[in-house]
Amino acid sequence: MPQILDGKATAAQIKSELAERIAALKEKGITPGLGTVLVGDDPASHSYVAGKHRDCAEVGIASIKVELPESTTQEELEAEIEKLNNDPACTGYIVQLPLPKHIDTNRILELIDPDKDADGLHPTNLGRLVLNAGGDIDSPLPCTPNGVIELITRHGLDLNGKTVAVFGRGVTVGRPLGLLLTRKNVNATPTLVHTGTADVAGALRAADVIVAAVGQPHIVTADMVKDGAILLDVGVSRIEDPETGKKKLTGDISPEAAEKASWVSPNPGGVGPMTRAMLLVNVVQAAERAAA
Ligand SMILES: Nc1nc(=O)c2c([nH]1)NC[C@@H]1CN(c3ccc(C(=O)N[C@@H](CCC(=O)O)C(=O)O)cc3)C=[N+]21
Numbered sequence: 001m002p003q004i005l006d007g008k009a010t011a012a013q014i015k016s017e018l019a020e021r022i023a024a025l026k027e028k029g030i031t032p033g034l035g036t037v038l039v040g041d042d043p044a045s046h047s048y049v050a051g052k053h054r055d056c057a058e059v060g061i062a063s064i065k066v067e068l069p070e071s072t073t074q075e076e077l078e079a080e081i082e083k084l085n086n087d088p089a090c091t092g093y094i095v096q097l098p099l100p101k102h103i104d105t106n107r108i109l110e111l112i113d114p115d116k117d118a119d120g121l122h123p124t125n126l127g128r129l130v131l132n133a134g135g136d137i138d139s140p141l142p143c144t145p146n147g148v149i150e151l152i153t154r155h156g157l158d159l160n161g162k163t164v165a166v167f168g169r170g171v172t173v174g175r176p177l178g179l180l181l182t183r184k185n186v187n188a189t190p191t192l193v194h195t196g197t198a199d200v201a202g203a204l205r206a207a208d209v210i211v212a213a214v215g216q217p218h219i220v221t222a223d224m225v226k227d228g229a230i231l232l233d234v235g236v237s238r239i240e241d242p243e244t245g246k247k248k249l250t251g252d253i254s255p256e257a258a259e260k261a262s263w264v265s266p267n268p269g270g271v272g273p274m275t276r277a278m279l280l281v282n283v284v285q286a287a288e289r290a291a292a
Contacts, residue, residue: 002264014280015277025291026060077108147275206226210224227260231253236268
């Protein structure tokens with residue numbers, strides 16, 4: 001039986017640490033404020049954004065919600081970005097992805113003030129991540145990759161010298177995670193595995209740690225996992241529960257694969273809550289930098 005990488009409990013711990021830092025900021029007259037920009041009416045996106053604002057309320061971060069219709073034009077969205085860049089109450093913000101197809105997402109991400117970039121996805125901050133091999137430059141990190149590493153290390157596990165197969169090359173998880181893992185303060189050896197990989201099963205089976213960020217239910221099967229591996233389940237899918245007929249959340253890792261692991265992150269309850277906690281960390285850090 002694998003041990004559980006408990007994202008819910010770890011996120012709660014991080015939130016209680018943040019509450020102290022937020023109280024210290026408030027004593028200086030600064031209230032951190034998270035802005036969210038949500039375009040369209042995708043129910044999953046609305047539910048994620050609602051979760052972020054609940055987290056903010058819990059720790060004492062103010063909320064600024066911008067909700068726009070699916071028909072919002074590029075120019076209108078850019079004007080909203082400009083407003084948040086200039087709003088002193090907003091110390092950090094995110095633009096919820098994915099954006100509608102008619103919007104140029106990369107252009108929007110580039111317009112976010114890098115000092116208010118709570119997702120760590122602005123090209124300047126991704127560039128700082130590339131430049132910062134030592135792990136000592138103070139810049140926001142992408143939330144899910146940072147959450148994956150915090151979840152592992154806060155359970156007393158050491159990535160130093162370990163091989164890590166990152167499955168999935170998306171911009172928000174796989175690509176930046178590879179960079180974080182090679183930082184000297186983490187010191188892991190990543191392999192980025194994707195649809196162009198000749199032997200996916202072999203590459204995963206060779207790894208001490210697998211981070212699955214594909215978004216296909218149970219794509220990681222038992223034959224792809226080395227005995228005693230550490231498994232992190234990032235991808236989420238909504239599938240029908242065969243017993244109840246209702247939709248439920250499930251991850252990239254099959255139950256049979258999880259059985260072979262020494263440690264596994266549940267999904268839900270693993271990396272998702274950590275992603276949200278790291279967003280709060282970025283907002284508080286941005287407010288602290290602005291105050292300094
Ligand atoms: N600009 C931007 N930044 C993001 O960080 C971002 C985004 N866009 N677009 C979508 C993805 C997805 N994402 C999740 C965060 C938390 C959970 C989470 O907390 N999940 C709970 C379950 C929540 C539920 O029940 O629906 C869990 O895993 O336990 C899930 C998914 C952030 N994303």
